[in-house]
Amino acid sequence: xxxxxxxxxxxxxxxxxxxxxxxxxxxxxxxxxxxxxxxxxxxxxxxxxxxxxxxxxxxxxxxxxxxxxxxxxxxxxxxxxxxxxxxxxxxxxxxxxxxxxxxxxxxxxxxxxxxxxxxxxxxxxxxxxxxxxxxxxxxxxxxxxxxxxxxxxxxxxxxxxxxxxxxxxxxxxxxxxxxxxxxxxxxxxxxxxxxxxxxxxxxxxxxxxxxxxxxxxxxxxxxxxxxxxxxxxxxxxxxxxxxxxxxxxxxxxxxxxxxxxxxxxxxxxxxxxxxxxxxxxxxxxxxxxxxxxxxxxxxxxxxxxxxxxxxxxxxx
Numbered sequence: 001x002x003x004x005x006x007x008x009x010x011x012x013x014x015x016x017x018x019x020x021x022x023x024x025x026x027x028x029x030x031x032x033x034x035x036x037x038x039x040x041x042x043x044x045x046x047x048x049x050x051x052x053x054x055x056x057x058x059x060x061x062x063x064x065x066x067x068x069x070x071x072x073x074x075x076x077x078x079x080x081x082x083x084x085x086x087x088x089x090x091x092x093x094x095x096x097x098x099x100x101x102x103x104x105x106x107x108x109x110x111x112x113x114x115x116x117x118x119x120x121x122x123x124x125x126x127x128x129x130x131x132x133x134x135x136x137x138x139x140x141x142x143x144x145x146x147x148x149x150x151x152x153x154x155x156x157x158x159x160x161x162x163x164x165x166x167x168x169x170x171x172x173x174x175x176x177x178x179x180x181x182x183x184x185x186x187x188x189x190x191x192x193x194x195x196x197x198x199x200x201x202x203x204x205x206x207x208x209x210x211x212x213x214x215x216x217x218x219x220x221x222x223x224x225x226x227x228x229x230x231x232x233x234x235x236x237x238x239x240x241x242x243x244x245x246x247x248x249x250x251x252x253x254x255x256x257x258x259x260x261x262x263x264x265x266x267x268x269x270x271x272x273x274x275x276x277x278x279x280x281x282x283x284x285x286x287x288x289x290x291x292x293x294x295x296x297x298x299x300x301x302x303x304x305x306x307x308x309x310x311x312x313x314x315x316x
């Protein structure tokens with residue numbers, strides 16, 4: 001009698017809970033690898049709330065300049081080696097947004113405060129900031145009596161300085177250090193009846209990187225600074241007067257030669273800032289123009305060679 005051959009069952013490998021767990025683990029590892037790859041390539045950075053909109057060149061450096069989004073105003077924070085320098089404060093607001101921002105960064109005190117000029121959109125919150133953080137040194141322009149403001153925010157700021165026994169240093173052409181920053185102050189050669197043209201211009205230099213913060217400086221003062229031979233060249237320009245048509249003349253931009261230009265203003269402001277003509281001039285010299293109303297706070301991190309650029313919002 002012929003034997004009936006038995007069909008062999010195909011070997012399908014181990015079964016049961018252990019094998020299921022193994023497959024799930026492998027799946028998780030593969031998914032994690034995909035996510036990490038996307039993060040590294042930058043695809044998910046903004047969706048997950050990470051700030052760099054381009055691969056940073058100096059991500060681990062501890063020297064930074066932040067152009068804080070304060071709406072229709074100006075506020076710049078520079079930090080290096082634990083030394084902090086605040087330039088302007090924006091308008092006073094109920095949210096105390098600058099104070100909240102500084103506290104979030106872990107800042108306990110301000111080593112230097114500079115008020116470029118006493119317009120409320122540049123020093124409106126300064127009184128509250130002084131009350132909270134104090135100031136190792138406070139610098140602002142010396143003005144003739146007829147130009148000294150009588151607005152509430154200015155008088156409130158003076159009272160806060162007096163209460164903290166902080167002496168006011170009149171700005172003048174000078175140089176000092178703040179951490180690894182070299183700080184240069186440029187002042188107009190003549191007193192103007194326009195407070196914008198009384199702005200103290202601040203240049204920060206860290207190794208091969210430099211930043212020029214211009215307050216509300218307009219063409220009149222720009223020309224004076226050029227004629228004085230001030231070293232205006234900078235990688236990053238905080239554009240004068242929120243991008244007004246009366247600032248950022250072609251001659252001034254040719255002297256600065258910025259790679260990046262930052263404009264601080266609010267969306268749909270009543271002044272028409274930034275002016276189309278100014279944007280056109282900026283785009284002929286700068287590689288990139290960053291506007292706080294569109295991008296939020298703009299942060300530059302420096303290692304003295306490369307610059308990392310971070311914004312709160314991705315470019316549309």
